[in-house]
Amino acid sequence: MSTFDSKHAAGLHRHIHSHLPSDAALRVKALESLAVEKGLIAPETIDAWVEAYSDHIxxxxxxxxxxxxxxxxxxxxxxxxxxxxxxxxxxxxxxxxxxxxxxxxxxxxxxxxxxxxxxxxxxxxxxxxxxxxxxxxxxxxxxxxxxxxxxxxxxxxxxxxxxxxxxxxxxxxxxxxxxxxxxxxxxxxxxxxxxxxxxxxxxxxxxxxxxxx
Amino acid sequence: MFRPEDPLAPRDPVFEEPWQAQVLAMADSMVQAGRISASDWADALGAELARAEAAGQPDTTATYYAAALAALETLTTKATPITAEELAIRKADWTRAHERTPHGQPVRLARDAD
Structure with missing residues (x-):
């Protein structure tokens, strides 16, 4: 790989990772998707709660x-x-x-x-x-x-x-x-x-x- | 040092990041559904806050929500069928899914091997 290519690859890598959610956000996604799959919570309940407490209540x-x-x-x-x-x-x-x-x-x-x-x-x-x-x-x-x-x-x-x-x-x-x-x-x-x-x-x-x- | 509320100041957003709202939404929903008790939630959150303070974490909203997330993970693995191992695997799955999804596209978990 030429120097240009490796720099380009490193840049791409950084670009991709800049779109990665934070560690906390990924842990929350893991929790939420597992809790929904196991029937512990309903996704619409979570969405409604977030909207209500962010904007209305x-x-x-x-x-x-x-x-x-x-x-x-x-x-x-x-x-x-x-x-x-x-x-x-x-x-x-x-x-x-x-x-x-x-x-x-x-x-x-x-x-x-x-x-x-x-x-x-x-x-x-x-x-x-x-x-x-x-x-x-x-x-x-x-x-x-x-x-x-x-x-x-x-x-x-x-x-x-x-x-x-x-x-x-x-x-x-x-x-x-x-x-x-x-x-x-x-x-x-x-x-x-x-x-x-x-x-x-x-x-x-x-x-x-x-x-x- | 606390300050009086300034009625003319613009309202701070209630949550700094969406995941913070989702943590409280999940905790409250699990309490309402009887999956965890309100006291267990308060105790777990209190324990994490005490731990953060003892560790010298700054007294900020970010520290508070990090403690809330840790408390929810602890309680969930104690009181529901979700295990710590499943959480770790699922987090890795989401990380990979984000890495391979082009920016702007919806991120989905792959059900089969990459």
């Missing part, structure tokens, strides 16, 4: 729950009593959430959620968790120094406000109900839902902004 679901809890005291009572049951009226409870518990912020109490083990999260009502929620730093520091973590998130929690940190598990996940901000009297559920942020439902935000809505 996000924190707006939780925001609607929070907004209703602000305008409908009977719903709020049901939600605090048994959130898994209460959110069924929205039609998106999803098995993925496991058992759900709603915890309410008040003038004298603040709630914050973490999963110290891995990343348990009510994703069927909040969508995929943010990167920081999965980080080792958050999982460790949220219990060790929660007030310092809150300060970094921009929450200046007064000393006299009690802080409770809830550790999620595979069976029990949490939804924080932030306080309804002043100046939103008379707003309908949709308008209220639009100001409820993801972080406020995890408890890393406390005072919701009403400007510009």
């Amino acid at each position: 996000g924190p707006m679901r939780g925001a609607k729950v929070v907004a209703r809890s602000w305008v409908d005291p009977a719903f709020r009572a049901r939600l605090l009593e048994n959130a898994t049951e209460a959110i069924k009226e929205f039609g998106f409870e999803g098995n993925a959430t496991g058992h759900l518990k709603a915890v309410e912020n008040t003038a004298t109490a603040h709630n914050m959620v973490v999963c110290t083990l891995c990343s348990c999260y009510p994703f069927s009502i909040l969508g995929m968790s943010p990167a920081w929620y999965k980080s080792a730093a958050y999982r460790a520091r949220a219990v060790r120094e929660p007030r310092a973590v809150l300060a970094e998130f921009g929450v200046d929690l007064p000393e006299d406000v009690a802080l409770r940190v809830w550790d999620s598990t595979a069976e029990l996940r949490y939804l924080v109900l932030p306080q309804r901000p002043a100046g939103t009297e008379g707003w309908d559920e949709d308008r209220l839902a639009a100001i409820v942020t993801r972080n406020s439902m995890i408890g890393t935000e406390r005072v919701l902004a009403t400007g510009g809505t």
Whole structure:
């Protein structure tokens, strides 16, 4: 083989390998194709799940729950009593959430959620968790120094406000109900839902902004 | 160091790469179908995350999903008929299939020898 040919061959080889999926992607293909062949999963279920959680299911679901809890005291009572049951009226409870518990912020109490083990999260009502929620730093520091973590998130929690940190598990996940901000009297559920942020439902935000809505 | 959410910032993509979504989709589907339990999944993922942290892996999304994939492989070979050997063979099959498929063509596994 001439020098030109061997260079050409090496270039071709690199070209081919540049189209090779990553090691992780190949391992996932191996897992998925074997799991489908053995009848453990259906390919259409996987595709539908990926599409739903990439594009459609996000924190707006939780925001609607929070907004209703602000305008409908009977719903709020049901939600605090048994959130898994209460959110069924929205039609998106999803098995993925496991058992759900709603915890309410008040003038004298603040709630914050973490999963110290891995990343348990009510994703069927909040969508995929943010990167920081999965980080080792958050999982460790949220219990060790929660007030310092809150300060970094921009929450200046007064000393006299009690802080409770809830550790999620595979069976029990949490939804924080932030306080309804002043100046939103008379707003309908949709308008209220639009100001409820993801972080406020995890408890890393406390005072919701009403400007510009 | 954490930061407040910036309402004006463009939304980050939920997944950095498609395989990351597929890992969680498979794990959740197997939990829903009762092939693995939710607690076993959380425990396996927690163990892999702890291992990555102990090994000094960076605290990133990439590390998280690598741990999730390792956890799913471990659980699958423990709790389903899929073996580690089958996974290795199938991965090699997919690698060969990608290598011999011209760019832009659908990649299929050959059922007979190359």
